[in-house]
Amino acid sequence: MKSSKLENKVLTLLYLLCMLLFINLAILEKPINKITIVMGVGLCFLIGLSHFTIKKLHPEGDKFLFIFSSILAVVGIATIYRIEKTMALKQLAWVALGIISYMLIATALPNIKKFAAHSKFYMIMTLILMPMGFIYGTIFNVETYGAMNWVKFGPIGFQPSEFGKIFLILYLASVLKDYESKNVIKEDFKQLIRPALVVMYSLVCMVLQTDLGSVLIFFGISVTMLYIATSKKKYVFTCLGLSVVGALGAYNMFAHIKRRVMIWLDPWKYAHDEGYQIVQGLYAIASGGLTGVGLGNGYPDLIFASESDFIFAVISEEFGMIFAVGLMIIYFLLFYRGIRIAFMTEEKFSQLLVVGISTMIACQTLVIIGGIFTIIPLTGITLPLISYGGSSVLSIFFSLGILQKISEE
Numbered sequence: 200m201k202s203s204k205l206e207n208k209v210l211t212l213l214y215l216l217c218m219l220l221f222i223n224l225a226i227l228e229k230p231i232n233k234i235t236i237v238m239g240v241g242l243c244f245l246i247g248l249s250h251f252t253i254k255k256l257h258p259e260g261d262k263f264l265f266i267f268s269s270i271l272a273v274v275g276i277a278t279i280y281r282i283e284k285t286m287a288l289k290q291l292a293w294v295a296l297g298i299i300s301y302m303l304i305a306t307a308l309p310n311i312k313k314f315a316a317h318s319k320f321y322m323i324m325t326l327i328l329m330p331m332g333f334i335y336g337t338i339f340n341v342e343t344y345g346a347m348n349w350v351k352f353g354p355i356g357f358q359p360s361e362f363g364k365i366f367l368i369l370y371l372a373s374v375l376k377d378y379e380s381k382n383v384i385k386e387d388f389k390q391l392i393r394p395a396l397v398v399m400y401s402l403v404c405m406v407l408q409t410d411l412g413s414v415l416i417f418f419g420i421s422v423t424m425l426y427i428a429t430s431k432k433k434y435v436f437t438c439l440g441l442s443v444v445g446a447l448g449a450y451n452m453f454a455h456i457k458r459r460v461m462i463w464l465d466p467w468k469y470a471h472d473e474g475y476q477i478v479q480g481l482y483a484i485a486s487g488g489l490t491g492v493g494l495g496n497g498y499p500d501l502i503f504a505s506e507s508d509f510i511f512a513v514i515s516e517e518f519g520m521i522f523a524v525g526l527m528i529i530y531f532l533l534f535y536r537g538i539r540i541a542f543m544t545e546e547k548f549s550q551l552l553v554v555g556i557s558t559m560i561a562c563q564t565l566v567i568i569g570g571i572f573t574i575i576p577l578t579g580i581t582l583p584l585i586s587y588g589g590s591s592v593l594s595i596f597f598s599l600g601i602l603q604k605i606s607e608e
Contacts, residue, residue: 206262210250213270214243220277220494227281227495235280238291242273249298253603256306260607261540265301267533268584268599272297272592274526275585278514282499282506286587293589297596304600311605314369315548321370322397328363329404336408348410358590360405360413365594367401368420368555370394375428376547391425391434402445409455412566412578418442419562424555428547463576476503480512480571484520491519506587508579511571527568530583533599534561540606549605556598 221239225232246269253265272294280287336347349356374394381387398421405413422438449456458473466474466481479502486492497516499505505513515523537557544550563583570577581591 203262206266209263209266210247213246213266213273216270217243217246217273217277220273221280223494224277224280238280242276242291242294245295245298246273249302252302253305257607260305260603261536264533264536264599264603264606267529267536268301268596269298270529271526271584274514275510275582275587277494278510278517278585279506279587281495281517282513286506289589290587290592293592294584294596296589297592300593301596301600301603304597305603305607308600308604310608311549311552311601312546312608315373315376318370318373321366321373324366325363325370325397325401328359328366329401330407331359331363332410333404333408347408348405348413358588360408360410361590361594363401364413364417364420364559365556365598367397367417368424368552368559368598370397371421371424372548372551372555375424375551378428380429380431387429391429406449406453409453410578410580411456411459411576412563412570412580415566415575415578416559416562416580420555420558423558424551427554428551459576459578463573466573476509477571477573477577479503480509481573483512483516484571487516487519487523489520491515491517491522493517504579507581508567508577508586509571510586511568511582514585526585527564530560530564533557537602540602544605544608546608549608553602553605556602559598560595 218236218239221235221242225235228235250265250269253260254262276287276290276294279290331350332348335350336342341347341349341351348358348360350359371394378390381390398417401417402414405411405417418438422435425438426432426435450460451457462469462474462477466477468474470478483497483499483502487497491497494517497513499513499516502509502512511523511526514526534557537553537560541550541553541557544553560583563580566575566578567580567582567586569575570579581588583595584592
């Protein structure tokens with residue numbers, strides 16, 4: 200009963216937040232744009248209908264995964280609308296498709312345990328998707344913000360690695376579920392060599408594409424799942440040691456990586472060229488203070504990729520650091536709900552799958568926010584569910600739908 204009351208309160212606050220944001224956006228236009236208000240109402244209706252459907256069909260499932268993800272999506276659409284209306288309409292369409300996919304997975308998909316037997320298929324899809332961006336970029340000599348991680352077919356483009364990481368998680372979960380400790384290095388090596396090679400292959404593909412953010416995310420996912428499957432710290436330390444060697448090698452081999460590190464160490468030295476984006480982001484965060492300058496009163500046009508990589512800086516400027524920290528708490532709660540589902544799941548494949556997806560969202564959030572605040576070198580990835588981008592939105596909603604499904608079993 201207490202959980203149900205809390206659920207209804209959070210859902211009501213979500214509706215209130217959505218309407219306040221879109222009413223504010225409508226008032227910013229002269230005359231008042233009624234279509235913007237209709238967008239807010241429509242978004243509330245879609246969220247409410249989806250939540251009701253999931254709750255009605257599977258009342259035993261997690262109560263807050265969908266609500267927390269919807270909060271992030273609403274803030275993302277509103278912020279993007281403030282930056283560029285056309286992008287916001289596209290983002291709304293992607294979110295709607297994402298929510299539909301979430302519902303279909305949560306309500307119509309068979310028992311997740313049945314998918315544990317398809318490790319070869321997951322491996323093949325991983326091997327195909329990971330280098331796709333590099334191959335396309337090399338053949339057509341195309342880069343997006345300095346990275347070859349996009350594939351385009353006419354007006355339609357997508358990021359293969361966004362879906363590749365889901366197949367990587369599915370593959371690792373399906374293989375590592377059968378791990379048995381033999382206490383013999385040779386026997387353990389036989390069990391872990393194939394997944395290790397697939398992970399290394401994925402990491403090399405991302406390095407070649409100069410998609411350094413995905414390198415960090417894939418590494419975080421792999422090490423976490425490895426530890427959960429084996430419970431052996433020595434493997435974690437071995438991976439960390441190899442990562443240091445690999446990082447040093449990449450630093451010396453690739454000029455763009457060395458440049459990123461130099462900018463990270465002293466962004467102010469490069470404030471008028473390569474460090475301009477980071478410096479403008481820091482200025483925006485500082486000018487927002489605790490409470491923000493107000494929606495529509497910031498300067499997102501001064502920040503490169505303000506709708507995607509640096510959208511958190513825009514939010515910090517216009518809504519303030521208190522609101523921004525609140526969003527980070529929502530991400531933490533998403534991670535917590537995922538780990539909670541893992542603890543409540545007895546089946547090994549499902550457990551590893553939940554841990555992998557939860558780690559993916561946590562790593563992606565920490566990597567991009569850490570880059571904006573110059574805690575780590577900037578890598579250029581999307582903030583889950585908030586940044587503009589169809590591939591990212593669909594892959595995250597798809598992943599969260601899997602978590603919802605497992606919570607119902």
